[in-house]
Amino acid sequence: xxxxxxxxxxxxxxxxxxxxxxxxxxxxxxxxxxxxxxxxxxxxxxxxxxxxxxxxxxxxxxxxxxxxxxxxxxxxxxxxxxxxxxxxxxxxxxxxxxxxxxxxxxxxxxxxxxxxxxxxxxxxxxxxxxxxxxxxxxxxxxxxxxxxxxxxxxxxxxxxxxxxxxxxxxxxxxxxxxxxxxxxxxxxxxxxxxxxxxxxxxxxxxxxxxxxxxxxxxxxxxxxxxxxxxxxxxxxxxxxxxxxxxxxxxxxxxxxxxxxxxxxxxxxxxxxxxxxxxxxxxxxxxxxxxxxxxxxxxxxxxxxxxxxxxxxxxxxxxxxxxxxxxxxxxxxxxxxxxxxxxxxxxxxxxxxxxxxxxxxxxxxx
Amino acid sequence: xxxxxxxxxxxxxxxxxxxxxxxxxxxxxxxxxxxxxxxxxxxxxxxxxxxxxxxxxxxxxxxxxxxxxxxxxxxxxxxxxxxxxxxxxxxxxxxxxxxxxxxxxxxxxxxxxxxxxxxxxxxxxxxxxxxxxxxxxxxxxxxxxxxxxxxxxxxxxxxxxxxxxxxxxxxxxxxxxxxxxxxxxxxxxxxxxxxxxxxxxxxxxxxxxxxxxxxxxxxxxxxxxxxxxxxxxxxxxxxxxxxxxxxxxxxxxxxxxxxxxxxxxxxxxxxxxxxxxxxxxxxxxxxxxxxxxxxxxxxxxxxxxxxxxxxxxxxxxxxxxxxxxxxxxxxxxxxxxxxxxxxxxxxxxxxxxxxxxxxxxxxxx
Numbered sequence: 001x002x003x004x005x006x007x008x009x010x011x012x013x014x015x016x017x018x019x020x021x022x023x024x025x026x027x028x029x030x031x032x033x034x035x036x037x038x039x040x041x042x043x044x045x046x047x048x049x050x051x052x053x054x055x056x057x058x059x060x061x062x063x064x065x066x067x068x069x070x071x072x073x074x075x076x077x078x079x080x081x082x083x084x085x086x087x088x089x090x091x092x093x094x095x096x097x098x099x100x101x102x103x104x105x106x107x108x109x110x111x112x113x114x115x116x117x118x119x120x121x122x123x124x125x126x127x128x129x130x131x132x133x134x135x136x137x138x139x140x141x142x143x144x145x146x147x148x149x150x151x152x153x154x155x156x157x158x159x160x161x162x163x164x165x166x167x168x169x170x171x172x173x174x175x176x177x178x179x180x181x182x183x184x185x186x187x188x189x190x191x192x193x194x195x196x197x198x199x200x201x202x203x204x205x206x207x208x209x210x211x212x213x214x215x216x217x218x219x220x221x222x223x224x225x226x227x228x229x230x231x232x233x234x235x236x237x238x239x240x241x242x243x244x245x246x247x248x249x250x251x252x253x254x255x256x257x258x259x260x261x262x263x264x265x266x267x268x269x270x271x272x273x274x275x276x277x278x279x280x281x282x283x284x285x286x287x288x289x290x291x292x293x294x295x296x297x298x299x300x301x302x303x304x305x306x307x308x309x310x311x312x313x314x315x316x317x318x319x320x321x322x323x324x325x326x327x328x329x330x331x332x333x334x335x336x337x338x339x340x341x342x343x344x345x346x347x348x349x350x351x352x353x354x355x356x357x358x359x360x361x362x363x364x365x
Numbered sequence: 366x367x368x369x370x371x372x373x374x375x376x377x378x379x380x381x382x383x384x385x386x387x388x389x390x391x392x393x394x395x396x397x398x399x400x401x402x403x404x405x406x407x408x409x410x411x412x413x414x415x416x417x418x419x420x421x422x423x424x425x426x427x428x429x430x431x432x433x434x435x436x437x438x439x440x441x442x443x444x445x446x447x448x449x450x451x452x453x454x455x456x457x458x459x460x461x462x463x464x465x466x467x468x469x470x471x472x473x474x475x476x477x478x479x480x481x482x483x484x485x486x487x488x489x490x491x492x493x494x495x496x497x498x499x500x501x502x503x504x505x506x507x508x509x510x511x512x513x514x515x516x517x518x519x520x521x522x523x524x525x526x527x528x529x530x531x532x533x534x535x536x537x538x539x540x541x542x543x544x545x546x547x548x549x550x551x552x553x554x555x556x557x558x559x560x561x562x563x564x565x566x567x568x569x570x571x572x573x574x575x576x577x578x579x580x581x582x583x584x585x586x587x588x589x590x591x592x593x594x595x596x597x598x599x600x601x602x603x604x605x606x607x608x609x610x611x612x613x614x615x616x617x618x619x620x621x622x623x624x625x626x627x628x629x630x631x632x633x634x635x636x637x638x639x640x641x642x643x644x645x646x647x648x649x650x651x652x653x654x655x656x657x658x659x660x661x662x663x664x665x666x667x668x669x670x671x672x673x674x675x676x677x678x679x680x681x682x683x684x685x686x687x688x689x690x691x692x693x694x695x696x697x698x699x700x701x702x703x704x705x706x707x708x709x710x711x712x713x714x715x716x717x718x719x720x721x722x723x724x725x726x727x728x729x730x
Contacts, residue, residue: 253655253656257655267672272655272656272658272659273659274659286651286652286653287651287652287653287655288651288652290618290622290637290652290655291618291637292667293637293665293666293667294637294638294639294667294668294669295667295669296667296669297667297668297669297672298667299664299665299666299667300658300664300665300666300667301658301664301665302657302658302659302660302661302662302663302664302665303659303662304659304660304661304662307632307662
């Protein structure tokens with residue numbers, strides 16, 4: 001069989017620390033590679049035809065590991081959101097995707113199996129094993145059993161990394177008690193919207209913010225008690241009125257984290273899961289009132305989702321598809337078709353323009 | 366019996382946020398009050414003759430609750446290092462002291478008993494109960510049993526609040542394992558020096574810093590593995606060479622906290638116990654790299670000592686006097702005589718000038 005297109009997305013140049021990543025300038029769609037599906041050497045591994053890729057805010061951090069003005073080098077990932085021991089070919093953008101195995105020389109998987117995990121953003125991926133190099137859980141591929149017939153795209157969203165982030169972090173760190181007050185920033189995102197629903201299940205009063213009226217409406221649909229647009233309403237004013245807060249789920253950092261520290265109750269828990277306020281504006285925004293943790297006995301947890309995989313993955317894959325099937329957990333997606341849309345999707349997300357989980361459809365099964 | 370002097374220390378004026386508290390200007394020694402020891406009405410309470418007062422960095426924070434330029438008002442303590450529900454007469458400076466009961470109408474204590482806790486910095490105090498108002502543990506008086514005949518001054522230091530801060534915080538939050546690396550800032554202080562010794566007991570490699578060669582020598586005497594003067598050696602350089610660190614005991618905030626976040630190992634624990642870098646320079650120094658908690662799975666604990674009193678006080682009062690008697694725990698004191706020295710002692714401590722625990726002797730027993 002003749003080789004066919006195996007298009008991919010590359011980083012052409014590192015964006016400046018205060019730049020948004022522009023398609024064509026920083027990211028580029030490259031449709032020159034080809035692959036012979038029947039004869040490409042697998043060396044004991046397996047060949048995956050990709051179906052969906054997730055677009056996540058953390059992609060931006062990986063671009064920072066490139067040397068400014070020096071494209072196409074291999075680098076150590078220290079300082080990004082991955083453990084420093086990993087080395088990647090950072091010309092390629094990698095992220096969570098799901099695909100179907102079409103050829104295998106490894107007994108771990110057989111053709112027709114669906115696998116999900118971090119892969120190069122390319123139409124086809126070849127992997128040696130479902131195990132991550134060095135046992136790294138961040139690079140493990142999950143073989144997905146799907147008895148509930150959830151759409152495959154959900155496995156890079158609510159049943160994927162964002163869902164795990166919400167579920168593992170909430171179970172491990174929230175120590176939630178009915179009647180407590182939680183504030184969730186970026187509440188309309190895939191992590192925040194799941195956290196909100198977990199908090200409502202646990203009987204908490206939920207305050208949540210988002211950056212547009214459309215998103216605020218979505219928050220209300222999720223059952224949020226106090227939903228507000230942080231661009232038109234001051235976070236500190238809302239928290240002063242509706243707090244003090246017992247839990248803050250932080251996807252933002254900067255001013256929102258400061259406002260939350262100031263509005264925290266005694267023994268509050270702050271779960272830091274992202275810091276998008278600093279991703280495109282140079283360094284992260286500084287925090288000036290961290291001393292508040294002392295007399296309020298606050299605990300701040302850094303949430304790195306893979307740290308908790310061994311503890312929660314079984315219950316996660318059992319519970320979440322069931323909840324979705326029963327309608328107990330809602331989720332939304334914005335699906336665009338074709339890898340040529342990846343650059344625009346990354347940019348829109350960094351600018352906060354998408355309303356639902358951003359997903360790229362690569363191919364039908 | 367004729368009334369005798371009952372001298373006290375007052376706050377005359379709130380220091381500006383970037384000022385050090387100057388004796389005479391901001392703090393003042395007032396020897397005008399008198400007390401009739403035999404006839405002063407106790408209203409069912411008891412009269413305490415003070416023996417020692419502790420001088421602690423946190424005194425500075427209490428001055429911040431005064432309105433600038435408006436002395437002598439009652440204020441709510443929100444934003445200081447005490448729970449916001451308390452109200453004090455803030456003309457008086459209060460802090461930890463120990464004294465002997467000389468008259469009592471309350472069955473909780475009898476003449477000759479020694480009591481320790483937060484009291485007005487004055488030669489005599491009258492209290493209604495050993496219980497704090499509203500059950501507040503920060504205002505509880507401890508009736509001190511002293512079978513080991515430890516010097517009474519130690520009960521405002523290594524067997525008092527600083528000792529409890531070190532002991533409770535280490536036991537509750539360090540999750541220390543032999544072979545791990547801990548960094549202790551202000552290692553020569555009463556809290557830091559105790560933490561260092563607890564860490565050595567647990568088999569850790571200890572890095573510690575202080576602000577003078579004399580203090581660094583004291584650190585080495587305590588068995589610190591890597592002791593350095595942060596004024597002449599860059600903290601980040603030391604931590605890069607001797608880390609990564611598994612535990613950071615933070616008394617400082619600001620740059621040292623940033624350097625420690627940068628040098629933290631996976632799953633590091635940061636125990637925030639003070640932020641003296643910001644106490645006399647306006648707001649606390651900002652933290653710009655808090656996002657490091659995410660991919661390193663760092664936990665940050667705010668240590669408010671009284672939060673943990675119910676859990677650890679019994680073992681604390683059993684273990685620590687024994688350790689001191691056996692020479693297993695060393696401590697040092699700088700004792701000055703007379704309440705007229707309080708203003709200078711507060712200033713010297715805020716400037717980092719004292720080498721050992723700062724204590725004011727009020728009277729012989």
